[in-house]
Amino acid sequence: MSKSEINIGLIGFGTIGAGVVEIFNKNQDILSKKCGKPVHLRKVADLDITTDRGVKIDESILTTDVNDVLENDDIDIVIELVGGYEPAKTFVLKAMENGKHVVSANKALIAKHWEELISTADENNVRFSFEASVGGGIPVLQPLNECLSANRFEAIYGIMNGTANYILTKMSEEGLKFEDVLKEAQDKGYAEADPTFDIEGHDTAQKLIVLTKLGFGEYVPQEKFHVEGITKITPEDIEFAKNELDYVIKLLGIAKQTNDGLEIRVHPTFIKKDHLLASVNDVFNAIYLIGDFVGPVMLYGQGAGRMATASAVVGDCLDIIFNESKRISYGPVESQVKSMKNIDDVVSKYYISLTTVDEPGVLQTITGTLNKNGISIESITQKTNIDSESVPIIIVTHETEEKNIQQAIQKINELKEVEGESKLIRILE
Amino acid sequence: MSKSEINIGLIGFGTIGAGVVEIFNKNQDILSKKCGKPVHLRKVADLDITTDRGVKIDESILTTDVNDVLENDDIDIVIELVGGYEPAKTFVLKAMENGKHVVSANKALIAKHWEELISTADENNVRFSFEASVGGGIPVLQPLNECLSANRFEAIYGIMNGTANYILTKMSEEGLKFEDVLKEAQDKGYAEADPTFDIEGHDTAQKLIVLTKLGFGEYVPQEKFHVEGITKITPEDIEFAKNELDYVIKLLGIAKQTNDGLEIRVHPTFIKKDHLLASVNDVFNAIYLIGDFVGPVMLYGQGAGRMATASAVVGDCLDIIFNESKRISYGPVESQVKSMKNIDDVVSKYYISLTTVDEPGVLQTITGTLNKNGISIESITQKTNIDSESVPIIIVTHETEEKNIQQAIQKINELKEVEGESKLIRILE
Known part of the structure; x- marks a missing residue:
């Protein structure tokens, strides 16, 4: 100036x-x-x-x-x-x-x-x-939009909500139930009295909209993509995935460029223990992105809080003072994204958790239903439960389209041997 | 423009x-x-x-x-x-x-x-x-110097050399010797025919000079600080630290603001397994910094290579096009740093590895020497070796000044019961 x-x-x-x-x-x-x-x-x-x-x-x-x-x-x-x-x-x-x-x-x-x-x-x-x-104090938007602007981005993933990440971390470390950790987080001031916005993924969705615009040049309003929170996750899901499958659970915002258009979604996700995002714990946030030249980059820090957020706000003021005349094109200002992949067409591996009655042939009926919908199974675990007539079953599928899995789950839920609703958690490979 | x-x-x-x-x-x-x-x-x-x-x-x-x-x-x-x-x-x-x-x-x-x-x-x-x-394709300097410029930095640590990190990762994962991994890295093209510059810490030191200037406003030429490479690290050091102490070894460049001036050094360092830097493996680099408002921030990615480095080069060109008139003060241009802490005054925990003859009273002589130099011991492990008359001893100290440890080590090396040179690895808490 x-x-x-x-x-x-x-x-x-x-x-x-x-x-x-x-x-x-x-x-x-x-x-x-x-x-x-x-x-x-x-x-x-x-x-x-x-x-x-x-x-x-x-x-x-x-x-x-x-x-x-x-x-x-x-x-x-x-x-x-x-x-x-x-x-x-x-x-x-x-x-x-x-x-x-x-x-x-x-x-x-x-x-x-x-x-x-x-x-x-x-x-x-x-x-x-x-x-x-986006990302509170973490330098994200300027690096994405300027330092990395020579790249075409393949994907941008992120742990963008500190409250949700704190809850999932505590559930994972201490084997606690969602409700109990939420209460503790509220007592400590890490979660709002009405935590809906954070735990149902809306906050992550809003941040993902900004990242998608900057990374892919497309504006996608929230009603156009799948947003799912963490309230249904149980300590059993987390425990099983950690010990049997080497997965950690995180609430991710995901934006990916595919041959069939942009893929955007927010949901709890299993990721491999050795993925760097798996080590991002407590209230910390991280944005992980893949550019065609730079490869993978991760930007990590405090995604919220008085001091960290103020750091980014004042950093922006300085950036304006350094570069009053800076003009970066964010791409065409359009309210409709041109080409977007529907959640039905997303390809993923899935974790399915369900409970059946203890009867012969149940497992066969379920695997049969999956096969009929074109889903191949990577692993299946049936737990015996001596105190109960209910049998928990955990299935991990190979990659398949979301519409196949949704159809199969609907059929499975209709089976008389299946108790309650099956649960589905997507796996990031 | x-x-x-x-x-x-x-x-x-x-x-x-x-x-x-x-x-x-x-x-x-x-x-x-x-x-x-x-x-x-x-x-x-x-x-x-x-x-x-x-x-x-x-x-x-x-x-x-x-x-x-x-x-x-x-x-x-x-x-x-x-x-x-x-x-x-x-x-x-x-x-x-x-x-x-x-x-x-x-x-x-x-x-x-x-x-x-x-x-x-x-x-x-x-x-x-x-x-x-610095950091090849990773956005580091612009985030440090612009996005985070409202902060006073407490510390900047970094894994800044891909070759050294690849060697230490492989040694740690596969229990291999330094020489063997270096040869494999050379065969794969991850290490130069003459790897001195990378494995002796000089490359890290040059990057640390740039980071120190941008983060702390001080220019410190390389002859002013301690630079130590990774050639003396053995699989036994790594194994013991991993299994007994929960430490991982990394070649770090460290710049810290202390009450006694700037502290700058490059050396192999044990860090806790759950520190995010401990999960930065293979040829990847990461810069970890702590600002007074933003708290900890980590920037991770490929620190070298044709594609990633070119991404940063072209990113810089775009930054110049966006902001031709940008002027950021890097602080006074001076070739002498005003206030700097000597390596002798650095305070750290230390890992000491030495070999003694198998005689009664040896352990007492060594702990006595440490005590006389004002060093208190956190743990000591004497390994029995049935095939040899030599006894390996591993000591972890509480925090002490480098000059104390250097004096103690000199005395210990002079003991007739001690074989060869003792080895010292600093521990980052």
Whole structure:
């Protein structure tokens, strides 16, 4: 930027907002040194400016009037940390229309209103940066979109939700039930009071939408792909896969380029123990991608939290100061993806867990049903249960199309010998 | 860049140069789309333009005269892939003086002539980018220097040499001797005919110099820090540490900010099995860093090779096209680091392996020597060896200063009961 000093305005003085204030308090010297000029946090707007956020702040910069930021001619960059759709969207668009660059961590807003946000930034010749929206503090979007931009990507996988990863890690390490770990995570503050968004995969889906746009140039709205959470996973699934099959379970967002179009999905996934993603535990996140020249790359760190997310937000501000005129094409702004593979056509190996009554011939009936649907079996394990007349059966299939497995599962569930619903977990090879 | 098309000149048509040509052959459409304008590889200079490099190339762009690149007014960006100090340095400086931006993968050159290269780029108002010089294809320098620039770094560790990591991985997995794995690696093309540079830690040291400058703002020439290779590591060290102590061995470059100044060193290091770096195997590299806000971040991928390194080189070209005017301060250009911790003052846990004669009281003499030097012992293991009169002893110490351990080891080596030289491996906690 050609100005002799840079002024930043912040809207939303919540958890991450307080982290941003803390960076300006603690690392002001680094910021100014790197940029070669002073960088100030000039205004902080929030409806509540009286609650103590646990950070030192010059009270004269606090305001309840958002226009002290949006209409302030001194402000060069606006940080939006309001979250959600409205009024965040109105604030972001107004900032851009007023010629201000915008930094946001708002994945929901970006995943839903991609087209309008990018076009408005372009029309007003300002920058719109959102590194913090995917992977929290982990450098993901800039590496993907710039350092690795000579590559055609084959696949982008990611562990993108810290709450879900924490729950699955604890279930795996301590053999605990989903409900028990969720409660513990809520007590520790690792999970929200209403955890739906995290554990049902919606948060991962929003991040995957942003990654897919940047990695493959296609915008795919969430209603267009399969999103499945982790609530049905049991300690028995995890235990069996770990000990018998050398698999670890992770909630993955997956985007893959195939000959039949883009393949996008979010679901719990078994991955091999020696895959580097299998070692990403607790609240940590990681994005694993494969480029045609660079090969596999993994970017790992804290995907959420006040300090890590604030690091990415302020990093974006510096990037704008370094490169005010940067223009990267995100590909055509279109709301419809051109060629996409339906979940029915996805090819995968599957783990199937079901319970049958203890009768002769049951196993044969089940394997027969799988064969009839063109599914070949890699392994089958029938557990004897002396205390019960129910028999748990675990099947691992070879690669097959999702529609085959769904048809077979429907038939199997209809068998009178099968108790309850069968469970399906996809396996990443 | 404001020009309507961009022309790139390449000097050095070797392995990585051929990879760059391949990217332009295969992904020209992506490059031009991302930049919003055509990007051409206009000239390729090498003394040998007749040997087949296994890539398709328009022969009219080949030249043996380097001035067809350096003095060519059409060329905007020069890629230097000559390697070594001269004539690479002359070419880079001349390109800058002629107003051309420069991209280089030449870690030796950058680590040694940092000051002159950066100043010349600044004076001539051109960019100098060298992402490929550290971590090959892995996005490291841009994330460190831009995305994470709001952080004060506490530490930067790295597995930065693929050859050394391949050898240590194979030794660990298959219980093989250093010499045998080295020979196998040479046969497979993973190690050079003269592997000194890789296995003695010099390559890691050069990369660490670049990382230290970017992460801590200090330039530390190689003669100022301890560099130790992996040639003395035995399968027995690895086996014992793995099975008895839960450690894995890696050749690490380590830069740490401490209260007593910067701490910089390169040496084989035991790290805990559950540290994410312990899962980085074969020829892969990873940089692990800790920032005061972002916390731990790891960047993983292929640290060498034609395709991956070319990905970083072309990524740098695109970064220059996106942001021709980007100016990031690398901190003061000084050839002397202000405050640095001597290796004698480094605090670490240590693994000591030695062999003694089988006599009563030997163990007591050795533990006595350690105690006298202020070293407290975490564990000691004496192995009985029925076929020999020699007794191997393994000691793990608590944290102590390097000078204490060096004094103690000298005393121990002088004991008449001790055979040969004791071996020391530092442990990263």
